[in-house]
Amino acid sequence: MNRKGSIGVAAAAAGILIAGATAGVAVFSASQAVAEPEAITLVVDASAANAGATATAPIFEPGPLPEIVIASTVPEASSSISATTISAATAKRLVLAEVPGTFVSVTKATRGGFPSFAVTVKRADGSTVTGYVDQTDGVIHDWTQTAAPAPAYNDEEYDEEEDEEEEGSEYEESDHDGDDD
Numbered sequence: 001m002n003r004k005g006s007i008g009v010a011a012a013a014a015g016i017l018i019a020g021a022t023a024g025v026a027v028f029s030a031s032q033a034v035a036e037p038e039a040i041t042l043v044v045d046a047s048a049a050n051a052g053a054t055a056t057a058p059i060f061e062p063g064p065l066p067e068i069v070i071a072s073t074v075p076e077a078s079s080s081i082s083a084t085t086i087s088a089a090t091a092k093r094l095v096l097a098e099v100p101g102t103f104v105s106v107t108k109a110t111r112g113g114f115p116s117f118a119v120t121v122k123r124a125d126g127s128t129v130t131g132y133v134d135q136t137d138g139v140i141h142d143w144t145q146t147a148a149p150a151p152a153y154n155d156e157e158y159d160e161e162e163d164e165e166e167e168g169s170e171y172e173e174s175d176h177d178g179d180d181d
Contacts (some may be wrong), residue, residue: 083137086138091117095131096136104128111142 088106096103101123109118111132120130126148131140 012146012163068130085135086117086133088117091119091133091135094140095119095121099123099131100139101129114141116141 023181086106092103092106096119099121101121104120104122106117106119106145109132111118114132116132117135118130118132120128122128128146130146131146132142133140
């Protein structure tokens with residue numbers, strides 16, 4: 001960052017701090033400016049005031065509580081829900097909707113203790129992504145990614161760098177030949 005940029009950032013930060021401090025002082029001042037009431041008026045029930053010290057405390061009588069029902073059996077509908085599963089084609093469609101690329105494969109797998117479909121997709125940059133789709137509800141619950149392969153070695157770039165080094169060393173040798181310094 002250059003000097004002008006550093007000065008600009010410092011000035012902006014100082015301005016923000018000053019604005020925040022000013023707002024804080026204004027809020028504090030406003031809260032202190034509220035006048036307290038001069039007198040407090042108490043309203044007393046006249047019959048309670050005449051009763052004196054012989055008054056009794058109120059009696060608390062709780063009302064009846066609602067009945068607690070404990071279910072001892074699990075509904076049969078939940079067992080039929082666990083039997084349903086999504087198809088491999090549905091898992092493929094779900095993953096391709098999240099990751100653009102070319103479909104590679106779909107296999108059954110267990111991921112995180114859940115029966116899943118492992119859907120592999122190759123992306124345009126050469127990397128591969130695998131989405132793990134729960135077989136029962138179709139939720140994508142995990143991802144793995146493999147980076148794209150490194151580019152191949154280019155001989156032409158190496159030869160140019162080597163030639164430049166050789167030219168520089170020839171120049172240095174010829175420059176110092178015959179000099180006594």
